[in-house]
Amino acid sequence: MTQPAIRVNNLGKRYQIGSRENGYTTFREALVGLLSNPFRRFRELSGSPSEQNAFWALKDVSFDVQPGDVVGIIGRNGAGKSTLLKILSQITEPTEGRVEINGRVASLLEVGTGFHPELTGRENIYLNGAILGMRRAEIRKKFDEIVAFSEVEKFLDTPVKRYSSGMHMRLAFAVAAHLDPEILIIDEVLAVGDATFQKKCLGRIGEVAQGGRTVLFVSHSMQAVTRLCNRGILMSQGTVAASGEIEEIVRAYMSAGEHGPAFRTWLPANAPGGSVARLNSVRVRDESGETIQSADIRRPVGVELEYDVLTGGQRLVPNIHVSNGDGVSLFTVLGWRENSQPRPAGRYRSTAWIPANSLAEGTLTVGVSLSTLDPVAVHFHAPDAVAFEVIDSLDGDSARGPYAGPFPGVVRPVLEWDNESVSQASPIRQRVAA
Numbered sequence: 001m002t003q004p005a006i007r008v009n010n011l012g013k014r015y016q017i018g019s020r021e022n023g024y025t026t027f028r029e030a031l032v033g034l035l036s037n038p039f040r041r042f043r044e045l046s047g048s049p050s051e052q053n054a055f056w057a058l059k060d061v062s063f064d065v066q067p068g069d070v071v072g073i074i075g076r077n078g079a080g081k082s083t084l085l086k087i088l089s090q091i092t093e094p095t096e097g098r099v100e101i102n103g104r105v106a107s108l109l110e111v112g113t114g115f116h117p118e119l120t121g122r123e124n125i126y127l128n129g130a131i132l133g134m135r136r137a138e139i140r141k142k143f144d145e146i147v148a149f150s151e152v153e154k155f156l157d158t159p160v161k162r163y164s165s166g167m168h169m170r171l172a173f174a175v176a177a178h179l180d181p182e183i184l185i186i187d188e189v190l191a192v193g194d195a196t197f198q199k200k201c202l203g204r205i206g207e208v209a210q211g212g213r214t215v216l217f218v219s220h221s222m223q224a225v226t227r228l229c230n231r232g233i234l235m236s237q238g239t240v241a242a243s244g245e246i247e248e249i250v251r252a253y254m255s256a257g258e259h260g261p262a263f264r265t266w267l268p269a270n271a272p273g274g275s276v277a278r279l280n281s282v283r284v285r286d287e288s289g290e291t292i293q294s295a296d297i298r299r300p301v302g303v304e305l306e307y308d309v310l311t312g313g314q315r316l317v318p319n320i321h322v323s324n325g326d327g328v329s330l331f332t333v334l335g336w337r338e339n340s341q342p343r344p345a346g347r348y349r350s351t352a353w354i355p356a357n358s359l360a361e362g363t364l365t366v367g368v369s370l371s372t373l374d375p376v377a378v379h380f381h382a383p384d385a386v387a388f389e390v391i392d393s394l395d396g397d398s399a400r401g402p403y404a405g406p407f408p409g410v411v412r413p414v415l416e417w418d419n420e421s422v423s424q425a426s427p428i429r430q431r432v433a434a
Contacts, residue, residue: 003102005183005214006065006088011097013058013083013238057083058238061097065216065231067182070209072225072246073218074253075235081218084235085109085185088216103182103214106132108173117161121152121171124160128175142178149204150174177204183214202228222250222294226361226391250391251294262293262388273307273380277316277370280306282385284366285351294389297361297398297412301388304351305368307380312345314372316379320352321367324360330410336373357399357414360407361392 058080065071073081086092088099089107115124125146129139139146147153150171152163160168186205206228209215219225225232225246232249234242242252263283266272272279285302286292295301303320317339322330333352367383392400392412399412 002067004064004100005067005069005102006216007098007100008061008063008088009098009100011058011061011084011087011099012056012095013080013087013092014095015055015057017053017055056238058087058094061238061240063233063240063243065214067103067214068212069231070215070217070229071231071233072229072249073216073233073235074220074222074225074249075241078237079235080238081235082109082187083238085187085216085218089185101183104133105183105185106176106179106181107185107187108176109185109187115160115168115172118159120159121150121156121163124171125175128172132176132179133181134179138180146174146178149177149200173201177201177208181213183216184208185216187218222253222363222389222391226250247296247391250389251292262386263291264386271380272382273310273370276309276311276314277379278308278310279368279370279380279382280308280347282306282366282368282382284386284388292388294391295359297359297390297392298356300356301354301359301390302351303354303366303368303386304349305370306347306349307370308347309343309345313342315339315341315374316343317371317373318350318352319369319371321369321383322354323365323367324410325363328410330359330364334371334373358411359390360409360412361390363387363389 061080061084073084075081083092085107086109087094088101089105089109091107091109115128119127125143126136126139130136134142147156150167150173152167152171155163155167160171163171202224205215205217209228215228217225217228229246232242232244232246233240234249234253242249263281265281266279268278281304283291283304284293284295285304286295287300287302292301305318307318309316318335319332321332324330335350335352339350365384365387367381368385369378369381371378392398392407397414399414400407
């Protein structure tokens with residue numbers, strides 16, 4: 001049986017609120033401390049810290065990571081993700097439990113750690129590479145690749161204190177991205193930098209993952225997690241809430257409503273509307289009728305409105321307005337064909353179906369309206385009523401297929417292709433040859 005690359009067993013980390021955290025010490029430092037104050041260590045061992053002031057950042061955390069797995073660790077802020085990575089990177093020690101790591105580990109928890117502002121970019125490549133565990137010959141071999149990736153060739157011999165924050169981040173990530181460990185641990189380091197370079201960084205991480213190395217990746221970007229990872233761990237309040245296939249874990253995370261609700265209701269007193277109609281609820285649903293916070297890119301998605309018509313006799317048309325995470329309007333749909341007859345007073349439910357393989361991955365928001373077209377009048381409008389996540393994967397028949405790199409575009413349709421064999425010698429070439 002293959003030995004796990006990482007084995008975590010009943011791991012716990014407790015912090016004492018209001019006290020300093022002791023890091024790792026060398027044998028010399030421990031000996032000097034014991035000789036200079038022989039009773040302090042005794043007091044530390046015999047003292048019982050107050051549980052009232054104790055905070056467990058991690059508690060009873062257990063999981064295995066197999067060699068070659070790319071594991072996305074997700075959860076809301078304060079769930080314990082970064083604390084877990086610091087323990088696995090041996091930056092801090094656990095309060096209880098055990099960690100077994102088999103292989104050389106490299107960590108990218110904070111971009112630029114170890115850079116010296118007075119040294120040039122060239123000198124800091126060697127310095128930072130050494131801090132991250134690279135040998136001098138290894139750095140020299142990859143130097144040109146690192147510089148090309150960072151895109152700071154022109155300023156390579158300039159002290160980094162004169163770099164912009166973006167240049168500093170580019171160079172730091174370029175060094176870390178060219179490590180060759182068996183295990184790579186990456187925290188949310190891509191929250192800075194422009195969008196183009198973030199995509200470039202994700203592409204590099206994808207190359208590392210496809211190379212068969214074990215990767216632990218923490219990110220709040222569900223697009224990045226589902227694109228890069230095959231396994232997932234959901235953290236909640238310092239414990240492992242769930243682990244398994246990445247699509248299942250992301251779905252569980254999104255179902256908790258971390259990124260805005262997929263189901264929203266209003267009381268009559270504050271519901272959008274007026275004397276003609278009033279909105280009761282909006283939700284995102286699948287074909288089986290279940291409310292969904294995350295949607296498979298290969299499946300249809302329904303946006304369901306429930307509303308009361310208070311004044312009958314009008315031709316009422318429901319609308320949905322879909323935007324992406326950047327605030328770009330993707331499309332607006334009017335249900336005028338399906339609502340050609342006047343409505344009597346009563347309660348109604350209308351569902352607009354977005355076809356499969358039409359949306360791009362990411363977080364989408366949906367606004368809803370109810371209007372009449374002749375004359376034009378809006379009877380209720382709820383902007384950003386609900387939100388949901390579109391998830392793409394590498395093992396399906398979506399437009400992405402097996403491609404793991406950046407995939408730009410606000411929509412992602414699957415199109416039909418016609419392929420035919422044509423003669424190698426075109427008429428134009430024949431005329432030129434003559």
